[in-house]
Amino acid sequence: MTGDPGALAKTASAAYDAALEVIASVEPRVAEATRKELADQRSSLKLIASENYASPAVLLTMGTWFSDKYAEGTVGHRFYAACQNVDTVEALAAEHARELFGAPYAYAQPHSGIDANLVAFWSILANRVETPALERLGAKNVNELSETDWEELRHEFGNQRLLGMALDAGGHLTHGFRPNISGKMFHQQQYGTDPETGLLDYDAVAAKAREFKPLVLVAGYSAYPRRVNFAKMREIADEVGAVLMVDMAHFAGLVAGKVFTGEENPVPYAHVTTTTTHKSLRGPRGGLVLAQEEFAADVDRGCPMVLGGPLSHVMAAKAVALAEARQPAFQTYAQNIADNAKSLAEGFNSRGAKLVTGGTDNHIVLLDVSSYGLTGRQAESALLDSGVVTNRNSVPQDPNGAWYTSGIRFGTPALTTRGFGHDEFDTVADLVHEVLSHTTPGTNKAGAPSKATYRLADGVADRVQARAQEMLDKNPLYPGLELT
Numbered sequence: 001m002t003g004d005p006g007a008l009a010k011t012a013s014a015a016y017d018a019a020l021e022v023i024a025s026v027e028p029r030v031a032e033a034t035r036k037e038l039a040d041q042r043s044s045l046k047l048i049a050s051e052n053y054a055s056p057a058v059l060l061t062m063g064t065w066f067s068d069k070y071a072e073g074t075v076g077h078r079f080y081a082a083c084q085n086v087d088t089v090e091a092l093a094a095e096h097a098r099e100l101f102g103a104p105y106a107y108a109q110p111h112s113g114i115d116a117n118l119v120a121f122w123s124i125l126a127n128r129v130e131t132p133a134l135e136r137l138g139a140k141n142v143n144e145l146s147e148t149d150w151e152e153l154r155h156e157f158g159n160q161r162l163l164g165m166a167l168d169a170g171g172h173l174t175h176g177f178r179p180n181i182s183g184k185m186f187h188q189q190q191y192g193t194d195p196e197t198g199l200l201d202y203d204a205v206a207a208k209a210r211e212f213k214p215l216v217l218v219a220g221y222s223a224y225p226r227r228v229n230f231a232k233m234r235e236i237a238d239e240v241g242a243v244l245m246v247d248m249a250h251f252a253g254l255v256a257g258k259v260f261t262g263e264e265n266p267v268p269y270a271h272v273t274t275t276t277t278h279k280s281l282r283g284p285r286g287g288l289v290l291a292q293e294e295f296a297a298d299v300d301r302g303c304p305m306v307l308g309g310p311l312s313h314v315m316a317a318k319a320v321a322l323a324e325a326r327q328p329a330f331q332t333y334a335q336n337i338a339d340n341a342k343s344l345a346e347g348f349n350s351r352g353a354k355l356v357t358g359g360t361d362n363h364i365v366l367l368d369v370s371s372y373g374l375t376g377r378q379a380e381s382a383l384l385d386s387g388v389v390t391n392r393n394s395v396p397q398d399p400n401g402a403w404y405t406s407g408i409r410f411g412t413p414a415l416t417t418r419g420f421g422h423d424e425f426d427t428v429a430d431l432v433h434e435v436l437s438h439t440t441p442g443t444n445k446a447g448a449p450s451k452a453t454y455r456l457a458d459g460v461a462d463r464v465q466a467r468a469q470e471m472l473d474k475n476p477l478y479p480g481l482e483l484t
């Protein structure tokens with residue numbers, strides 16, 4: 001960040017004070033909840049791997065009149081009048097994204113990660129199914145097709161194959177999971193991880209791809225604690241004629257911060273790369289699509305293909321966040337995220353805890369809590385009672401299913417933003433271990449064993465909370481930001 005941090009924090013304090021006063025004049029309960037949310041975030045150990053703390057500059061950018069503007073279309077080509085300022089911020093967001101990630105093309109309109117994936121799926125279908133069909137049928141666009149030809153094309157859209165990472169191996173709902181639209185619109189199959197090591201087995205992915213012949217091979221994850229070799233994934237895609245789509249929603253910050261380089265950087269290898277902007281990338285809630293030239297024109301049709309009016313205020317905030325991510329300090333931040341995850345994993349290993357894949361080389365640590373005799377649900381609740389905010393997560397071949405689960409997922413991006421380092425993350429491991437080793441499974445009303453109830457030994461929550469508070473006090477969230 002440029003400028004004097006102390007003076008900027010003072011200015012931001014005044015801005016938030018004023019904003020909360022204006023909000024309170026209409027609905028004081030919203031102003032109150034907003035204040036409380038800051039206090040709660042400041043006083044908890046946020047270890048949710050998908051969350052972070054965006055800067056005041058990013059947050060303030062979202063609260064403006066850009067929210068009121070409709071701007072369907074693309075930069076310089078809108079279906080609404082008076083979009084010149086939206087053009088400015090959308091072009092800036094796209095330019096920063098292209099420069100930051102070294103991508104030939106960037107699309108800043110998706111409202112979220114899911115939207116970015118929908119844009120990617122439909123641009124791939126447009127490129128590989130619609131365009132060839134139109135050429136075959138001698139039509140310029142779908143409106144020119146006869147009812148019969150249109151029916152046939154619709155049928156073709158609905159019969160394409162997608163191969164993605166299984167949810168319980170760390171994949172995402174949008175990678176072909178049946179309850180999600182991706183699992184309904186595509187004929188889908190999933191690849192998992194090696195049952196022994198928990199690691200991605202590229203030969204097994206290749207074998208599955210050869211057999212299944214997907215149109216889309218999806219790589220990327222939400223809960224896999226390791227790096228992926230995207231050159232290998234591209235080789236697999238090329239061998240079977242698939243499009244490689246990489247969803248870097250979780251680890252985009254590590255790509256932006258040049259921690260993942262070479263074959264670990266998906267952008268040069270994927271035909272289409274999608275991401276959220278609010279996870280390790282530390283921007284506003286939103287999505288981005290990056291693409292090779294071949295897919296640029298198709299992604300550019302995200303509106304009206306999948307999206308309506310873009311969230312102009314959020315695109316403005318994406319431009320600010322991406323400008324932050326282009327500064328050298330972001331590379332230090334990203335390296336610290338990865339180093340801290342290693343410290344956390346070592347902290348767990350040295351206390352005898354069981355980690356999926358045995359450790360980490362990204363920002364995620366996945367703890368298998370079955371060694372404590374607990375389900376993920378019980379562990380998550382006991383940790384929350386102690387001020388440690390995590391989320392339960394399936395482990396590969398999880399015996400407790402996707403609801404109760406057997407794992408707890410930890411991520412380092414948020415606390416790294418607060419300034420936590422090696423010693424703090426070792427202490428985090430100690431606190432988690434202390435809570436879980438003092439938690440026992442409970443019973444239901446009928447006295448039978450329960451996967452949800454638990455008992456946390458007296459005094460543990462207070463002890464853990466006090467030790468956590470010491471670290472939180474030393475590493476304040478938004479230093480210098482004081483609300484009156």
Ligand SMILES: *Cc1c(COP(=O)(O)O)cnc(C)c1O
Nearest residue numbers: 112113114172221222247249250
């Ligand atoms: C978080 C996530 C998404 C979805 O992002 P939303 O902004 O919540 O829609 C998509 N893909 C992956 C891999 C994710 O981790």
